[in-house]
Amino acid sequence: MPYENPLSQEEKDGGWITLFDGHSLFGWTSNAAAVNWHVTDGAITASEGPRGLLLTSVPFADFEFTCEFQLEAGGNSGVFLRTIPQPAKVDQDCYELNIVDAHPDGYLTGSLVGRARTAEPITGSGDWKTCRVVAEGRRFQVFLGGEQVLDFTDDTDGFRPAGHIGLQRNEGAVSFRNLRLRPLGMHDLFNGTDLTGWRIVPGSKSEFAVEDGTIHVTNGAGFLETEPTFGNFIFQAASQTHAAELNSGYFFRAMPGTAEAPSNGYEAQIHNGFDGDRHHPNNAGTGAIFRRVEARYVVPNDNEWFTTTLIANGPRIAVWVDGYQVVDWEDTRKSDENPRKGQRLAAGHISLQGHDPTTDISFKSLRAVELPAK
Structure with missing residues (x-):
């Protein structure tokens, strides 16, 4: 099918890339084969299978990342940042940007699980929501709907300077679209x-x-x-x-x-x-x-x-x-x-x-x- 580039000329010149082409999973790989990752209506979707990640095939270090997500009510998902392919410890192996309605430890939508909580409770389900993350060195800034909800600096031994982007299927149906990234820190x-x-x-x-x-x-x-x-x-x-x-x-x-x-x-x-x-x-x-x-x-x-x-x-x-x-x-x-x-x-x-x-x-x-x- 013909490709229609969603990026403006300014974005192309600025080094933005699209992580999802809108019709296939090219450039992605699943770490759990039983998860039913697929593309429907221009979005990456999963609704069945065990907990798992859909991962970019290559890692990133410092970046600005944007996407839209939609979560089923009562569901649980997330965007894993700088993750290893099979993360076991969220405070060492990745930065899990949570997407959820409720969490027993208070890591609600926009929080980094095991690392930092948003100041206000934010639900993840409902209409499509926009997310933006700026990751530069140890600092992570998270924006939802254009509003900054988290500004976290990781001074721990669990700091990770690079890793893959991962979309999580945990509980309920979740969809992602308009996934874009701009590498930062280039020389x-x-x-x-x-x-x-x-x-x-x-x-x-x-x-x-x-x-x-x-x-x-x-x-x-x-x-x-x-x-x-x-x-x-x-x-x-x-x-x-x-x-x-x-x-x-x-x-x-x-x-x-x-x-x-x-x-x-x-x-x-x-x-x-x-x-x-x-x-x-x-x-x-x-x-x-x-x-x-x-x-x-x-x-x-x-x-x-x-x-x-x-x-x-x-x-x-x-x-x-x-x-x-x-x-x-x-x-x-x-x-x-x-x-x-x-x-x-x-x-x-x-x-x-x-x-x-x-x-x-x-x-x-x-x-x-x-x-x-x-």
Whole structure:
């Protein structure tokens, strides 16, 4: 089905991503197979089965998160933040944002179970309700219906700096929709004025020019790689091709480029061509992990700016384009130093590709953050 992007241009430019596409559970996994997670009327819903979580396939660290939820009267649910896949202790393994009408220990809707209670009692059932969470380091701010209901700083030994987002089925029917997230704490990789922090790979034919706050890449082949390396990380960047069906990409976890071996890394493809409709990319599609998995949909247009979000965590790699998730892939190959030959978990460089003599592409707003180990 055609994709209608719910994000505004300002949200796309700001790095927001959608965690739910409105019609499938792509990018999610259940930790309890017997829970009947499904999509109905544009919402993720569960009403039967044991207690369990529907989890994002990749973790997040600092973020702003928004969603809408609807709970059956007398039900019990929640949104688990920075959670491990199978949390056992709510004061150590996750931050459970409760959604409930009643709780024996007073952790009502908007509370973080086992950690902090809202000042006023808030019920979770009834009409659709909006929720917003800002998680920055040890501080968590919770807003319901636009009103702040909790401001909590975790100074305990149970502090968790990163983890998955999990939707809980506990008691009664619950639905979630409009799930969105914006990574926070990102560090700029490009200062907008020169190529400090970058290195042109020896032997490159491409030209890398700083123009009007962008990196303009022409000619090729060639590569511009970051001086620092990244292992498990979140990366975001905006790019614009200046002609139809040009080819470029973001290489990551790459070995140091040399004239003989300039691009031994994973590649997040940039190519906006498609055959017939956007579900059929003709060269893997923007956001694909080239030679490994195609993009499920070609989101962007040539000659227009678009933002790519890439998350690499262990063998799991996820890619969003203008906020729409196009790849959720796990590298199950045998380990190898060279990602072209096998699975590489070690840190490596991020590089911008000049593909061939027709290359004409601009990059801006390049930023990244390492995911904490815990």
